[in-house]
Amino acid sequence: xxxxxxxxxxxxxxxxxxxVVFAAVKPWLVVxxxxxxxxxxxxxxxxxxxxxxxxxxxxxxxxxxxPLVLSxxxxxxxxxxxxxxxxxxxxxxxxxxxxxxxxxxxxEDVEAAVAKAVAAGAVSEGEISEGxxxxxxGRVGKVKDPYGNVWLICSPSKKCGDVAA
Amino acid sequence: xxxxxxxxxxxxxxxxxxxVVFAAVKPWLVVxxxxxxxxxxxxxxxxxxxxxxxxxxxxxxxxxxxPLVLSxxxxxxxxxxxxxxxxxxxxxxxxxxxxxxxxxxxxEDVEAAVAKAVAAGAVSEGEISEGxxxxxxGRVGKVKDPYGNVWLICSPSKKCGDVAA
Numbered sequence: 001x002x003x004x005x006x007x008x009x010x011x012x013x014x015x016x017x018x019x020v021v022f023a024a025v026k027p028w029l030v031v032x033x034x035x036x037x038x039x040x041x042x043x044x045x046x047x048x049x050x051x052x053x054x055x056x057x058x059x060x061x062x063x064x065x066x067p068l069v070l071s072x073x074x075x076x077x078x079x080x081x082x083x084x085x086x087x088x089x090x091x092x093x094x095x096x097x098x099x100x101x102x103x104x105x106x107x108e109d110v111e112a113a114v115a116k117a118v119a120a121g122a123v124s125e126g127e128i129s130e131g132x133x134x135x136x137x138g139r140v141g142k143v144k145d146p147y148g149n150v151w152l153i154c155s156p157s158k159k160c161g162d163v164a165a
Numbered sequence: 166x167x168x169x170x171x172x173x174x175x176x177x178x179x180x181x182x183x184x185v186v187f188a189a190v191k192p193w194l195v196v197x198x199x200x201x202x203x204x205x206x207x208x209x210x211x212x213x214x215x216x217x218x219x220x221x222x223x224x225x226x227x228x229x230x231x232p233l234v235l236s237x238x239x240x241x242x243x244x245x246x247x248x249x250x251x252x253x254x255x256x257x258x259x260x261x262x263x264x265x266x267x268x269x270x271x272x273e274d275v276e277a278a279v280a281k282a283v284a285a286g287a288v289s290e291g292e293i294s295e296g297x298x299x300x301x302x303g304r305v306g307k308v309k310d311p312y313g314n315v316w317l318i319c320s321p322s323k324k325c326g327d328v329a330a
Binding site for chain 1: 185186187188189190192194196197200203204207208210211212213241242243244246266268270271278281282284285286287308310311312314316
């Protein structure tokens with residue numbers, strides 16, 4: 001488990017935290033590298049998902065033929081899911097997650113949302129930082145709920161184009 | 166792993182399967198019993214989720230004070246998440262899942278959707294059956310994708326009221 005950080009906005013921020021609004025939940029499916037692209041193809045074939053955007057892992061482009069997926073955003077009905085290869089690179093927003101699913105919550109006020117979750121019993125993991133890739137176009141905080149689920153609390157994602165090599 | 170069933174609608178159903186449409190993805194959070202109610206309260210407090218409906222486990226009402234949650238449906242932004250206590254009762258739609266998350270996909274044509282997923286490489290688990298509770302108001306099929314994630318493919322859920330004891 002990463003170091004626990006009680007963000008400064010904690011206890012004295014109740015009134016602000018009460019106004020936290022989330023847009024939606026985005027399930028994030030982290031698969032063992034380099035199967036991320038296979039997984040994207042599978043969700044297209046199996047469930048008719050549409051790929052909205054993809055960010056490949058920048059360091060791998062020159063190293064190997066198959067670039068690793070940092071995050072691929074797929075539309076599935078009215079929902080969005082995100083698929084990533086699991087890597088231990090610093091730029092990966094889910095680097096400390098085991099393979100499994102992570103839930104993204106987008107909100108305009110990341111600090112207040114993290115503070116509210118921590119006040120309710122979640123554990124903040126790491127510091128709020130600048131994210132990268134789908135679901136994490138801006139600032140991102142990470143909390144683990146008391147039941148073992150990881151929630152990324154992000155500012156709304158930028159509408160990035162497909163930057164695949 | 167449950168027995169694998171290649172549903173009869175498989176290979177010869179490509180044209181029908183191509184029309185499969187899903188409404189949305191509902192993440193299903195399965196927590197160790199009897200913490201389901203705690204988890205619901207946590208998601209309300211931490212993320213402002215609104216409880217839309219709840220179905221308690223019918224057998225437990227007389228046995229113990231705290232009824233187990235068969236499924237509680239929570240609205241979180243434009244998304245819906247479902248929370249359940251993990252039980253091994255036959256009526257639980259996720260009885261063979263380990264604690265973790267399951268993704269629900271609602272569609273009008275469960276058979277075609279399962280067939281399409283299996284044709285794409287998913288493994289069908291168990292037979293399509295009548296479900297119960299949120300996300301599974303009607304027929305439900307279950308497939309595991311090649312990356313270990315469980316997807317419940319359900320006919321649209323009934324709008325059931327709160328039947329808690």
